[in-house]
Amino acid sequence: MKRTISTGAANFDVTIRHQPAGSTMKIDGDDWREVSLRHIDQDRFQVSVADATQDIRMKIKGDDVYVLAFGRTFSLRVLDPIDKALAAAGTEDLKAKAPMPGIVVNVAVKEGDAVIADQPLMTIESMKLLTVISAQGSGVIEKVHFANGEAFNKGVTLISITASEDEENA
Amino acid sequence: MAIKKVLIANRGEIAVRIIRTLKKMGVASVIVYHAVDRKSLAVRMADEAIELAGDPPVAAYLDMHQIIAACHQSGADAVHPGYGFLSENANFVRRLNEKGITFIGPPAEVIELMGNKVRARAFCLENGFPIAPSAIDEGDDTDFVAAARGIGMPLLIKAAAGGGGKGMQIVRDERNIQKSIELARQEAERSFGDRLVYAERYIERPRHIEVQVLADHHGNIVHLGERECSIQRRFQKIIEEAPSPVLDKNQREAMCKTAVSIAKSANYINAGTVEFIYTPKGDFYFLEMNTRIQVEHPVTEMTTGIDLIEQQICVAQGEKLSMTQDGVEFSGHSIEARLYAEDPENGFAPATGSLLVYDLPNDAARVENGFREGQTITSAFDPMLAKIVVHGKNRAEAIQSLLEALANSTIFGVQSNRDFLINVLQHPEFENGATDTGFITDHQMDLAPAALDVDQIALLMAATALAAKAFNDANLKPPSVLARMGEWRNS
Numbered sequence: 001m002k003r004t005i006s007t008g009a010a011n012f013d014v015t016i017r018h019q020p021a022g023s024t025m026k027i028d029g030d031d032w033r034e035v036s037l038r039h040i041d042q043d044r045f046q047v048s049v050a051d052a053t054q055d056i057r058m059k060i061k062g063d064d065v066y067v068l069a070f071g072r073t074f075s076l077r078v079l080d081p082i083d084k085a086l087a088a089a090g091t092e093d094l095k096a097k098a099p100m101p102g103i104v105v106n107v108a109v110k111e112g113d114a115v116i117a118d119q120p121l122m123t124i125e126s127m128k129l130l131t132v133i134s135a136q137g138s139g140v141i142e143k144v145h146f147a148n149g150e151a152f153n154k155g156v157t158l159i160s161i162t163a164s165e166d167e168e169n170a
Numbered sequence: 171m172a173i174k175k176v177l178i179a180n181r182g183e184i185a186v187r188i189i190r191t192l193k194k195m196g197v198a199s200v201i202v203y204h205a206v207d208r209k210s211l212a213v214r215m216a217d218e219a220i221e222l223a224g225d226p227p228v229a230a231y232l233d234m235h236q237i238i239a240a241c242h243q244s245g246a247d248a249v250h251p252g253y254g255f256l257s258e259n260a261n262f263v264r265r266l267n268e269k270g271i272t273f274i275g276p277p278a279e280v281i282e283l284m285g286n287k288v289r290a291r292a293f294c295l296e297n298g299f300p301i302a303p304s305a306i307d308e309g310d311d312t313d314f315v316a317a318a319r320g321i322g323m324p325l326l327i328k329a330a331a332g333g334g335g336k337g338m339q340i341v342r343d344e345r346n347i348q349k350s351i352e353l354a355r356q357e358a359e360r361s362f363g364d365r366l367v368y369a370e371r372y373i374e375r376p377r378h379i380e381v382q383v384l385a386d387h388h389g390n391i392v393h394l395g396e397r398e399c400s401i402q403r404r405f406q407k408i409i410e411e412a413p414s415p416v417l418d419k420n421q422r423e424a425m426c427k428t429a430v431s432i433a434k435s436a437n438y439i440n441a442g443t444v445e446f447i448y449t450p451k452g453d454f455y456f457l458e459m460n461t462r463i464q465v466e467h468p469v470t471e472m473t474t475g476i477d478l479i480e481q482q483i484c485v486a487q488g489e490k491l492s493m494t495q496d497g498v499e500f501s502g503h504s505i506e507a508r509l510y511a512e513d514p515e516n517g518f519a520p521a522t523g524s525l526l527v528y529d530l531p532n533d534a535a536r537v538e539n540g541f542r543e544g545q546t547i548t549s550a551f552d553p554m555l556a557k558i559v560v561h562g563k564n565r566a567e568a569i570q571s572l573l574e575a576l577a578n579s580t581i582f583g584v585q586s587n588r589d590f591l592i593n594v595l596q597h598p599e600f601e602n603g604a605t606d607t608g609f610i611t612d613h614q615m616d617l618a619p620a621a622l623d624v625d626q627i628a629l630l631m632a633a634t635a636l637a638a639k640a641f642n643d644a645n646l647k648p649p650s651v652l653a654r655m656g657e658w659r660n661s
Contacts, residue, residue, distance in 0.1 A: 001641050003635070003640060003641055005631055005634050005635065007622070007627075007630065012627065012631055014631045014634075014635050014641075016635045016636070016641055023636065025628075025631065025632055025635060027627070027628060027631055033628070035632040035635075035636060036632075036636070037632065037633060037636035037637060043527060045633065045637075047629050047632050047633040047636070048632070049625070049628040049629050049632045052625055052628070052629060054629045056629075056633055057527070057580055057582075058633060058637060059526050059527050059582045059583075060637060060638060060639075061524075061526055061583065063638075063640065065633075065634045065637060065638055066526060066527065066582035066583065067630060067633060067634070068580050068582075069626070069629065069630060069633075070626055071577055071589075071592065072589050072619065073580075073581065073582070073586070073588060073589055074630060075582075075585070076630065076634045078634065078638045078640040078641065080640075099516070099517075099519055100516075100519040100520055100521075100549070101520075101522055101549040102549060105356060105360070106356070123353075123356065125357075125360060126519070126520055126549050129404060129520070130353055130356060130357045130360070132353070154522070
């Protein structure tokens, strides 16, 4: 069984084979290694890869796997193959996305406005922190999705911008 | 004049803290809360709880009318405002007084004087106390911008009506003055309901050192030593300690005496903090005075053995201070780390989620916490989760204790600054006491999470792969008839 696991900072292709004698794991193009996970109690486990063993705390919720290991906190995710494909397709992104959940405090542009890179588009507020959302590139405002006073979640598209064509190629 | 029942007009860890002392003193407690806080620790601990309405939730804690009604409903004869919210609102104090309810804090006119940062600075200037060059916003934009320019770059634009790091903008380029003024005004409006700002010379590499004072209604006033709070991000403190690692005996005496003089001149009553900026040259300037109990008050309690909340209540009851300046004994070193629901790798942006696992070292440290495992963290309030406070014979011991306490803390389900705090405390410059308000920015690279080595990655991958359902589902072979139906998912 092969899946991609994300640490948030990087992705790894991991394959697991379960055999009667035990399980083996392969990461990306590396060799197969013996692996095991022993449950100690509650959320404490012992994980082994070949000769290395580590005591960890782990808790799973849906697709998120939280681990405390080496004195650090990790939030890992087994990626859904469909999400991966969409992310790989990629498109030129001139969407102004919300860096954190919050509410809109001020909208500086409207549909049809021409904007240039770094131009302030909107001011948002989250837990008393004000942030100015600026244009990532030049273009024309296609739609402002949230109005003054409206609340939004992290990652949503606040404003859609149609990128301008390069004049030399037009 | 003993107080019989205190209404806590606050939430989270400080509400829990106040209730704890009230229980110790045998005083009844009633808490007001918004529905989002219904399941919180403070609401469960209080003797009584009264729900308030508010949209957004923060409005409930700012609603004087509802809070006063709750006092009548419960028969509370005093209100403890905690910090933030209405704690420095002179109007609130007056309205309570009109109803014969005691406000546990200074009188309204003192709050008005010191709570308004512009007035406080003018007061210090008039009375010969040291302040940094500044300019006030007197309504005419052109004049203010010109005056701000006159201070020279870099400068700081700050909210006049409140502290806590809200409504502050650093300006390094003259061309950004106007934009920064507007941004600061907007934030000031949102946090304190007052757009008034002022500009001040921004001292690079300052240390933030503050002095705790306590005064009664009988003219007695003492200081309880200083705290250094230089480890900050977004102008908010995240690590505080007592005493300051940099002050020598003379400097300490000078600063603490100045703080007491300022408080005395202002006719201060109850607990308060005088904040100073300490320059690399060893000078100090009055920054502001906080006319309330502060988040970091525990480090002072740990080094003096004094319960500040208890002192606040005693003063409010009209009692004389139980200690003299000479009677205050300082011992050891105390450090506090603030755990926040935020992402240090993403500009410390506030994080939301559920506290899937929330395990704090209650046995090894003093933990001031307002949340319970399973609670949801929303963007409705300030993202502070808890404070971990330790005490040691000396600073090195205190750092060690705090590192152990954090190592024994587990927070799953919502991004937190736990790992980041550990990195700060382990940094050689922190251990040397080389702390100033630029610490986090200066050492950004060092404080970022270290890269994982291949062995660590392998262990994490193995644990995830062996535990996660997504890996194990597809190992089940579907019956052939279902296999012909195409992609098969378990959920």
